[in-house]
Amino acid sequence: MAALHDTLGRELGNLLERGRDRQLRLAVTGLSQAGKTAFLTSLVNQLRHAGVEARLDLLPAARDGRLLGARRLNQPDLGVPRFPYDPAMQALRDTPPRWPDPTRGISELRLELRYRPARSGWLRGAASHLTLDLFDYPGEWLLDLPLLDQDYYQWCQTRPFDQGEQRREVFAEWLAAAEALDPAAEADEAVLAELAEAYAQGLRRAKQLGFSQLQPGRFLLPGELEGAPVLQFFPLPHLSKPREELEALPDSSVYATLATRFRYYQKQVVQPFYREHFRRFDRQIVLVDVLGALNAGPERFEDLSRALGELMQSFSYGKRSLLRRLFTPRIDRLAIAATKADHVTPDQHDNLVTLLNSLLKEPLKDLRFADVPVKALSLAAIRTTWPREVNQGKTRLPALRGTTLEGEDVLVYPGDVPAALPDAAFWQRQGFDFPRFRPMPEVSGALPHIRMDAAIDWLIGDKLT
Ligand SMILES: Nc1nc2c(ncn2[C@@H]2O[C@H](COP(=O)(O)OP(=O)(O)O)[C@@H](O)[C@H]2O)c(=O)[nH]1
Ligand SMILES: [Mg+2]
Secondary structure, X not given: OHHHHHHHHHHHHHHHHHHHHOEEEEEEEEXXXXXXXXXXXXXXXXXXXXXXXXXXXXXXXXXXXXXEEEXXXXXXXXXXXXXXXXXXXXXXXXXXXXXXXXXXXXXXXXXXXXXXXXXXXXXXXXXXXXXXXXXXXXXXXHOOHHXXXXXXXXXXXXXXXXXXXXXXXXXXXXXXXXXXXXXXXXXXXXXXXXXXXXXXXXXXXXXXXXXXXXXXXXXXXXXXXXXXXXXXXXXXXXXXXXXXXHHOOOOOEHHHHHHHHHHHHHHHHHHHHHHHHOOOOOEEEEEEOHHHHHHHOHHHHHHHHHHHHHHHOOOOEOOOOHHHHHHOOOEOEEEEEEOOHHHOOHHHXXXXXXXXXXXXXXXXXXXXXXXXXXXXEEOEOOOOOEEEEEEEOOEEEEEEEEEEOOOXXXXXXXXXXXXXXXXXXXXXXXXXXXXXXXXXXXXXXXXXXXXXXXXXXXXXXXXXX
């Protein structure tokens, strides 16, 4: 009797566990251009081809033939467009192949994975299901999350236009005009609109230069808010009066008008985005274009580090009791990945991971404290190059063969990745330079990749056992 009781108890536990594990929400996080859309496209592609064409040796469930397939389900939220997987695949299969279009809005995708559990017990042999919820969004919007912790006065004090020489340069014109503005004066709609546009212009130029920390994000990609007054604000560059005095100014003043718009932006734009899309995740992968930042120089490398630190503060990490987890999941496992690893030769991949770890050193400390397991890796969601070796005198050097975006076949050695945060000497040498490559023409149904299987295993592999 006691034995039966035990068995029943164990099986009930298993069933509960299975019920709980049926669904997994994965946050694919990254700044604009980090490679989120490429990652999601490849993720869906690999899972759909698991067991057939996909090469997923580092994912045991696929290697052992237990991953039976994946299909798309109707997504739960009817108000959100579906992730454009088919258009992305069409672009990659075009002649010549093209990269998927940049993301301009939010989209979702729900996948159902069928797998055969490796565990023993009642359910051995029967296929199980795991629902995987994914969504895509413009990285530009993500950096607004830290704005929720500030009010207008504090935001002005952070002087976001004033970090580094290059940044000051792109905002110089706006700054001169904004400095002439008296916070206490009567607000003139036309003037505010013009200055807001100049500020947005500064943000756009900074983005072109490769900067990451650009707020407010909707100024870059306004979507349906184009031209709306909620996007017509900016920080006031010199607030000489104390906070109380500024906050007592009449509603029609410059200060009060801008502060109201800032609050509206927080409440009506940032909060809903955060509430509806970022609160409930179980797992997260943070994608970082480390190589792109290395290519772009020291100021942007610094900027990337700062932006990533802020971004990771916006998620909640750590374990919760089973019951609380059912209602308010928290991220209990994290991957950080240096993307586009196919831009460097395989012998540099270890350095790439070490560098990524140093770039994220501060946020990783907090995660360790919260006891969240983290895996760092380098990957290419969609591999565009082949590793080769070239003879130089008596030595053989590793090199890469690929086709540039312009269609030229090239053999390159893009340079060494520094194993630690680059110092002044590294930047002076500027020994790092690579072209952008075009995706390879399709050879089988599955997209070529580097370590997508390792990423998938870390993010969902334990749910497939
Ligand atoms: N070589 C290579 N380039 C990539 C890879 N993933 C993304 N890219 C490049 O980075 C660009 C931006 O990627 P995307 O996924 O749109 O970034 P997102 O803004 O984070 O969604 C693409 O257009 C490609 O040029 C990759 O795995 N390998
Ligand atoms: Mg995208």
